[in-house]
Amino acid sequence: MYKIDSRILGMVGTNCYLLCNMDIKECVLIDPADSQDEISRMIDESGCSLKGILLTHGHFDHIMAADAVRDKYDVKVYASCDEKNTLEQPHINLGEAYGLKLSVKADVWHKDGEILKLAGFDIEALHTPGHTEGGSCYYIREIGVLFSGDTLFCGSVGRTDFPGGSMSEIVRSIKEKVMVLPDDTKVYPGHGEGTSVGYERVNNPFLVN
Template sequence: MTEQTEVLRYIVGPVCTNCYLLVNHKTGELLVVDPGDQAQLIEKQIEKTGAKPVAILLTHGHFDHAGAAEELADKYQISIYAHEAERETLEDPGLNLCGMIGEHKVYHADIFVKDEEVLNLAGFSIRVFFTPGHTIGGCCYYIADEKILFSGDTLFQESVGRTDFPRGSASDLIRAIREKLMPLPDDVTVYTGHDESTLIGYERMHNPYL
């Protein structure tokens, strides 16, 4: 990661989800990744950076990753991005799992992206990797210049995402990780949806699921 770039992690919500702020100090802009809950807390942290939010990136549509997206998008007048195959998960309470916290909610995205699409946001060139399996439209966001990957609930330290939720698929998930993520350089830092970050090279050597 270059000196001008900073990744800030905040643990939010009832299942301890990692929300990230990706700050580009050179442009004075930032991206919000997976704002799952506690919008006011995230707002306070955004204000502390002094940077301008320009977009929200969702790795997938489960409540614990998308729950605060709309409130933040409305406040800062910015767009929410998600993979095109994840619209159904976002908009179906049975698929976005909000019933787990006793709610009945529909989430949304403004811009639906495709596999291998490159987004130019906040001064970063971000490649989208379609990695279904945890959900039908899960994805990861890769910034090659910074050696950063936001993996959501696709890949964890010595583990992978759960596939026992509706529309989950263990075979799809493992295939996506092997084909999309494992070819990346060893020193790419993986910022996961829960728990601690890891490295691609470490997972290639030590992840028992791969």
């Protein structure tokens, strides 16, 4: 049995998710947006042991608490091998525009299609560039769940006017990596309400030809 808890954190309302495997009482954190205290409360209330932190991409609003949570729980941070520049450089991760000298280094740089075995789940890292150079979605086939970061939203796609962004690339990423998943796949985006692959296939104006 699995459970997904979430918090909306930070100055731009970013979704931070906790994926819990209730059978073995272990969990994975996706996008520690801000507020170590609030994230710690979510983890502690779950009754699960944190086993890793997944970053969908390197923009400041998704990584502000990454170092603090990593240090507190002594876990590894995972990110795409193509996202180093965004994560490590404040002028690319947009933190500089908000007066933040924010730089995060992942412990594990994953490749496209790599399976991350965490908290009893097989988590497939799908590299979906377009919002950033190394944006990723995380797919857990066994439970039909996709964490899409800022790649795919309900009825929309991520912005592409930031460094490393490309509209043609993000649409191609979604069509080739996400729209091939089952219709009933539940999608948990980086901002806003959740959706499903089937709904977006029919209703998303960026994807409907």
